[in-house]
Amino acid sequence: MSNQTKQHTWQQIITQWQDSDLSAAAFCRNQSVNYEQFYYWKKKLSTHASQGDKKTSLQLSSGFTRVTQVEHHAQTNDLSLNLPSGISISGLQSNNIHLLGDILRQL
Structure with a gap:
């Protein structure tokens, strides 16, 4: 099986x-499937x-993603998290931040 065929199969x-x-x-x-x-x-x-997409977040070799603060026009204390996969998690506050771990374990 060629590398291109493997790549297509795994993408599916x-x-x-x-x-x-x-x-x-x-x-x-x-x-x-072998995990x-x-x-x-x-x-x-x-x-x-992500190498072809300049807008994708920089994934560091450690597996972490660079986090940047985004300015919002409305004043809010919510935390938003944008993952390289395109998933966005928002609305996190100090009283529900414990949910982030539960959410990330499901991904």
């Missing part, structure tokens, strides 16, 4: 996962896609 698998409501581990178990290979291709395809 990752798209199916994104369309599901499952965690990556649960999806891999249900689809009999380590899934993670490798997810990262590889994500990195490959």
